[in-house]
Amino acid sequence: MADAVIVAALLLTAFMATAVVFTRDPACQAIVLSAYGLVLGILFVVLQAPDVAMSQVAVGTVVVPLIVILAIHAIRRHHTHSPGDES
Amino acid sequence: MSPRGRLIVFLLGGAGFAVLFVLGTVHLPDFGGTWHPYGERTVSNAVARHTPNVISSINFDQRAFDTLGEELILMASALAAVVVLRGVRAEQEETAGAHEYGPAEVFDALRITGYLLLPITLVAGVYIVAHGSLSPGGGFQGGIVLGSAIHLVYLAGDYPALARIRPIPVFESGEAVAAGAFVLLALAAAGQVTAMNAAVGAEVGCAVVLVLAKFFEQALLVRTSS
Numbered sequence: 001m002a003d004a005v006i007v008a009a010l011l012l013t014a015f016m017a018t019a020v021v022f023t024r025d026p027a028c029q030a031i032v033l034s035a036y037g038l039v040l041g042i043l044f045v046v047l048q049a050p051d052v053a054m055s056q057v058a059v060g061t062v063v064v065p066l067i068v069i070l071a072i073h074a075i076r077r078h079h080t081h082s083p084g085d086e087s
Numbered sequence: 088m089s090p091r092g093r094l095i096v097f098l099l100g101g102a103g104f105a106v107l108f109v110l111g112t113v114h115l116p117d118f119g120g121t122w123h124p125y126g127e128r129t130v131s132n133a134v135a136r137h138t139p140n141v142i143s144s145i146n147f148d149q150r151a152f153d154t155l156g157e158e159l160i161l162m163a164s165a166l167a168a169v170v171v172l173r174g175v176r177a178e179q180e181e182t183a184g185a186h187e188y189g190p191a192e193v194f195d196a197l198r199i200t201g202y203l204l205l206p207i208t209l210v211a212g213v214y215i216v217a218h219g220s221l222s223p224g225g226g227f228q229g230g231i232v233l234g235s236a237i238h239l240v241y242l243a244g245d246y247p248a249l250a251r252i253r254p255i256p257v258f259e260s261g262e263a264v265a266a267g268a269f270v271l272l273a274l275a276a277a278g279q280v281t282a283m284n285a286a287v288g289a290e291v292g293c294a295v296v297l298v299l300a301k302f303f304e305q306a307l308l309v310r311t312s313s
Contacts, residue, residue, distance in 0.1 A: 003119075050223035050224075051142050051223050051224065051228065053223075054215070054224055054228035055227055055228050055231070058231035058232050058235065059231055062231075063231060063234075063235055063295060063299070066235070066238070067298070067299070067302050070302040070303060070305065071302060071305070071306070073307075074302070
């Protein structure tokens with residue numbers, strides 16, 4: 001039973017990791033990365049590492065995707081607005 | 088570099104990694120086994136010190152020096168992000184109050200969710216830090232929850248509101264003071280799990296806020312001057 005849960009969590013992790021790789025648009029990829037972070041947290045809980053799971057969920061589902069989204073936004077802003085142009 | 092050269096470099100690196108990985112894992116205890124040489128030593132050590140939480144005992148007592156290194160790595164990376172993303176001469180920052188930088192197309196439901204989640208998340212973060220010596224969690228996890236919880240204000244309100252509740256100089260000083268306190272604790276009083284959790288929580292929370300603040304500035308405020 002416990003083994004079945006571990007195998008299921010591992011398969012889910014592999015599936016989500018593949019989904020991250022095959023998502024081509026960076027903004028969408030950040031969202032999928034966030035979901036992958038959550039799945040990785042579930043895997044750590046299943047493997048009896050709740051402390052690591054908490055770190056993973058906090059960093060992997062919130063902070064890293066947020067930084068990626070902000071970076072993408074900054075890049076788009078620098079590219080779409082010509083210098084001095086507002087709005 | 089040509090695709091062929093890149094492939095060769097990748098194959099060399101991959102082969103080296105594969106060799107190291109196999110060497111590193113070949114003598115590990117079996118997956119799911121009940122006996123682990125490191126576990127035997129640390130758990131008996133932790134139990135001998137009457138700790139309620141073995142993980143905390145390992146992090147902040149038996150291997151406090153390692154944790155100190157990890158905290159300084161985090162501080163160095165936060166510092167590096169702040170330095171790299173500082174405003175350079177060709178850029179100028181627009182003042183946060185002059186424009187509306189609210190999330191333009193945010194559903195009201197999402198704003199209300201942000202409002203409701205903010206106090207809950209803050210309390211949860213404080214709980215994870217304060218209760219880390221007893222239950223899963225601790226300074227690092229709670230610090231990240233606290234540091235990111237503040238940004239729910241941006242989701243629920245707008246950027247000026249966020250900028251008002253997190254004055255950067257306060258968090259910069261907080262980061263430095265907390266890091267210094269943790270160094271003193273780790274060197275002089277390793278094992279004071281609650282106090283070390285609090286120092287780590289403050290340090291990590293400030294680091295997250297500072298790094299995210301720099302990214303927010305880049306995304307919303309900085310523009311290249313003509």
